[in-house]
Amino acid sequence: MNEPILSIHGLTKRFLGLTAVDNVTFDVKRNEIFALIGPNGAGKTTLFNCVTGLFAPTLGRVVFDGSEITGTRPHRVAKLGIARTFQNIRLFDYMTVIENVLVGEHARMHAKLWDSVFKTPQERREEAHVRERARELLKFVGLEKHAESYARNLPYGQQRRLEIARALATDPKLLLLDEPAAGFTPQEKAELMQLVQRLREQGLTIFMIEHDMKIVMGVSERIVVLDHGEKIAEGTPEVVRRDQRVIEAYLGKSA
Amino acid sequence: MGGGFGPLLSFLATTRGGLDGHLVGALRKARSSVQSSLVTRVIGIALAAVVIIYLSPKVYALGPSYFLRIVAVGVALGAIYALIAIGYTMVYGIVELINFAHGDVFTLGAFISLPLLVTPFWHLTEETGGGWGIVLPLIAVFLIVMLITGLINVGIERVAYRPLRNAPRLAPLITAVGVSFFLEGVMYLWKGAVNLHYPDLLPSNRFVGGTFSAKDVIVIVAAVILVAGLAFFVNQTKLGKAMRATAQDRDAARLMGINIDRTISATFFIGAVLAAAGGITYGLYINSVNNGLGFPIGLVAFTAAVFGGIGNIPGAALGGLIIGLIRATNDGYVDPQWTDVVTFAILILVLTLRPTGLLGMRVPEK
DSSP states (O other): OOSEEEEEEEEEEEETTEEEEEEEEEEEETTOEEEEEOSTTSSHHHHHHHHHTSSOOSEEEEEETTEEOTTOOHHHHHHHTEEEOOSSOOOOTTSBHHHHHHHHHHTTOOOOHHHHHHTOHHHHHHHHHHHHHHHHHHHHTTOGGGTTSBGGGSOHHHHHHHHHHHHHTTOOSEEEEESTTTTOOHHHHHHHHHHHHHHHHTTOEEEEEOOOHHHHHHHOSEEEEEETTEEEEEEOHHHHHHOHHHHHHHHOOOO | OOGGGGGGGGOOOOOOSSOOSHHHHHHHHGGGOOSOOHHHHHHHHHHHHHHHHHHHHHHHHHOHHHHHHHHHHHHHHHHHHHHHHHHHHHHHHHHOOOOTTHHHHHHHHHHHHHHHTBOSSOBOSTTTOOSGGGHHHHHHHHHHHHHHHHHHHHHHIIIIIGGGTTSOTHHHHHHHHHHHHHHHHHHHHHHOSSOEEOOOOSOOOEETTTTEEHHHHHHHHHHHHHHHHHHHHHHHSHHHHHHHHHHHOHHHHHHTTOOHHHHHHHHHHHHHHHHHHHHHHHHHHHOEEOTTTHHHHHHHHHHHHHHHOTTOHHHHHHHHHHHHHHHHHIIIIIOGGGHHHHHHHHHHHHHHHOTTTTTTTOOOOO
């Protein structure tokens, strides 16, 4: 059980002349809460994009759950069990809250187009089941009252929680959260930390990018620090907190 | 447009980065100010007032049955424009491409149907035609042509547009114009550049003092069935939901496990299915087609799509209907030579004054 769920080997991503991610290697262990931190522009989101298949890495390999997924297309990656949220919220604005969650569920459904046109009994059962699960997910993130609102009409904090519910709808093994606490009040941050812990208790592995040090130090078991695309530190929060290079990357070199 | 279309409003192009081009620029800029400005409203009302004052003596002079005849023709033509406009708007909604070849896909539908009207199983000509006997064969022709044209359009997307999906947006636009020429060329080689007679199969019984013909009614009913089918598909099926999701945020949709290549293919398929149906309907209604027909009709349908709010399916249906009525009114009461001028003046006015169109980005508040 202790083999890593996600292994990144020598991952490099170049855009023309810019090396956004430079030969980064690390593992995320099964069922841990893992954080990726670093100053703005360090290449964190680029790394997420390489893992989820939105970008093909220039060099290196990504291994998920025992199989190589380097360069696999995003919808395949999603079906294998990786889900994510975005730094800037990207919901389906003109769908209702529950429809947003259903989109994630539907990709896993077995019913064919034929079944949904003719409403076969099998399709009805599956659809009812999927709706039931979508409601449970909304309840889990505390949005069950807003199921029929349009996603764009939700307040900011609820939109972020809906993104998490939508990601969970694909039934992932690994959940990538890109700055889940951005713009949150202290109260919302505390709730988010609880939510993350609960997800881990249910067997998920959490891999997050976060700037808020309270959250990072509070919930994550291990941390990798990127700076200018390079990994400069890795370890437990205590180790990373004291690392000289990390302090320099965040605060600048002392004279 | 009833409440059933409400959720369809959500089928809209979303704000995706990196756009240019004047048209798209205008369309996007408009989104920040959805409520039309006072100036737009004043101009709109003033224009409507001028048109009504100009037309009412003529309408009065020519009598009510002539007026009803114009309305019938306008709605029937409008239904055909709507079928084409929906394809424009769906493709724009999902890949932000103004598919200038779409009008030619419409003509292609009519062309493919011509030989299919006569098969070993049925013989639909004016000599044999008439009566209820044509119903089933005609439905079969519709289905076969819709399928073939749909598959051809999927092929066109695969070959001509997909390789350019990440190219600057001018590239697929020019490719679409190229595809348009290509299709017109193929149809020219096939049948020549002449007006082809399309069999007059539909009954021409007239009702209400000769104002409505059975033809008008059949065309309108066919279009309503197709649009209702589409509404059901987009709202009630998984693939429909996947299409809406892809239109709203392509990357997020991919990460939800949606295969966007398949979804985009499906969009081109459905667009072509409706256009092909429009092509056959046009043939049966007007009884004449030629290989260059698609481009001008496509431009009118494009105007309808912009008028209704591009990217917006009920908008396209409504736009088609209104443009059809305006064109019929101009043909009947003003001068057919000016009809295209009026149509494209509307396109320019909408783009400058209200680029979001009639229904625009508005979504029902719940």
